[in-house]
Amino acid sequence: xxxxxxxxxxxxxxxxxxxxxxxxxxxxxxxxxxxxxxxxxxxxxxxxxxxxxxxxxxxxxxxxxxxxxxxxxxxxxxxxxxxxxxxxxxxxxxxxxxxxxxxxxxxxxxxxxxxxxxxxxxxxxxxxxxxxxxxxxxxxxxxx
Amino acid sequence: xxxxxxxxxxxxxxxxxxxxxxxxxxxxxxxxxxxxxxxxxxxxxxxxxxxxxxxxxxxxxxxxxxxxxxxxxxxxxxxxxxxxxxxxxxxxxxxxxxxxxxxxxxxxxxxxxxxxxxxxxxxxxxxxxxxxxxxxxxxxxxxx
DNA sequence: TTTATTTCGGATATTTTTATCCTATTTATA
DNA sequence: TATAAATAGGATAAAAATATCCGAAATAAA
Numbered sequence: 001x002x003x004x005x006x007x008x009x010x011x012x013x014x015x016x017x018x019x020x021x022x023x024x025x026x027x028x029x030x031x032x033x034x035x036x037x038x039x040x041x042x043x044x045x046x047x048x049x050x051x052x053x054x055x056x057x058x059x060x061x062x063x064x065x066x067x068x069x070x071x072x073x074x075x076x077x078x079x080x081x082x083x084x085x086x087x088x089x090x091x092x093x094x095x096x097x098x099x100x101x102x103x104x105x106x107x108x109x110x111x112x113x114x115x116x117x118x119x120x121x122x123x124x125x126x127x128x129x130x131x132x133x134x135x136x137x138x139x140x141x142x143x144x
Numbered sequence: 145x146x147x148x149x150x151x152x153x154x155x156x157x158x159x160x161x162x163x164x165x166x167x168x169x170x171x172x173x174x175x176x177x178x179x180x181x182x183x184x185x186x187x188x189x190x191x192x193x194x195x196x197x198x199x200x201x202x203x204x205x206x207x208x209x210x211x212x213x214x215x216x217x218x219x220x221x222x223x224x225x226x227x228x229x230x231x232x233x234x235x236x237x238x239x240x241x242x243x244x245x246x247x248x249x250x251x252x253x254x255x256x257x258x259x260x261x262x263x264x265x266x267x268x269x270x271x272x273x274x275x276x277x278x279x280x281x282x283x284x285x286x287x288x
Numbered sequence: 289t290t291t292a293t294t295t296c297g298g299a300t301a302t303t304t305t306t307a308t309c310c311t312a313t314t315t316a317t318a
Numbered sequence: 319t320a321t322a323a324a325t326a327g328g329a330t331a332a333a334a335a336t337a338t339c340c341g342a343a344a345t346a347a348a
Contacts, residue, residue: 001145001233001238001256001260002238002239003305003306004240004305004306005305005306007238007239007240010239010251010252011239011251014251025324027323027324027325028324028325038306038307038308039307039308040307040308040309041306041307041308043325043326044306044307044326044327046325047325047326047327050325050326057324057325057326058314058315058324058325059313059314059315059323059324059325059326060313060314060315060316060322060323060324060325061314061315061316061317061321061322061323061324062315062316062317062323062324063314063315063316063323063324063325064324064325065325077252089145092145094145094146094151095146095151095154095155096148096151097285097287097288098288099288100288104285104288105283105284105285106284106285106286107154107155107158107275107278107279107284107285107286108154108221108270108275109284111266111270112145112266114262114266115259115262115263115266116145118258118259118262119259122255122256122258122259126252126255131251131252134251135251139249140249140250140251140253141241141248141249141250141251142250142251143241144241144242144243144244144248147335147336148335148336149335149336171293171294171295172294172295182336182337182338183337183338184337184338184339185336185337185338187295187296188297188336188337190295191295191296191297194295194296201294201295201296202294202295202344202345203293203294203295203296203343203344203345204292204293204294204295204343204344204345204346205291205292205293205294205344205345205346205347206293206294206345206346206347207293207294207295207344207345207346208294208295209295
């Protein structure tokens, strides 16, 4: 469904959020350990998230990645996905047609629309806060 | 969502079905032209579909690919997807965790389940017949 | 039986995604 | 100001997905 990069990105954001609640910045090393991902690759993804202003980075000594404590509830899964995988998952044709819309639909256009709208809704309605709190409470996990 | 291979596979099956209604076998060349895909790569995908018994191939002169006219309504999108992309789209964890279930869920487990179940239902309830008839009637298209 | 046609399948090439490495730049503190 | 600790980002490598090529095997018809 999502790229590896996107999977890492989502998990990284959750871990960053948890630490930001406690005013702690985290490094790619800590993040990679916590979400079980390759460190350097994860760092690249973090850069992309910073460029898209999903998270924040502070360079130099005592720096690291963080996210405004008060913004966590406003950050949606959709923003993370869009920053990393783009919006093809929303707009692209299910069968890869260049042009695919109501007037010139691919064979699965309508049926796909239902599923994709549901996915879109889910991503847009799921906040980082919600996901972070579930990890903190032990209701869900970032790695096996 | 799906791999390129799977996209080609679905479109190929639809085109084969249309021709099979008229007792006509088709070649990878014809298929690739009709669905706008690389011919040799498409041929590989057709082989996989044959191996998984989704479609049928007849070798030698006057051969080609076909599907039993009476089976077309029983062939579901899910079979095609499974033959090419496997069933990871059904069973795999949305965030790539090795182990992800009710007892040890990833952060998006429940929310993903809803979307994926919807996708699964859609794939299992959509028949090749339905898709082929819509192409024949001009209600949908295999290429741009 | 020979020939033409067609799928099968192995080998290889290209492109994209994933992953690693190393240096430059930034910045807080001593 | 010097130093140590961080992120930024370019270059490169490895793996996976996509794509191409070609000869082998099968088969219908002449």
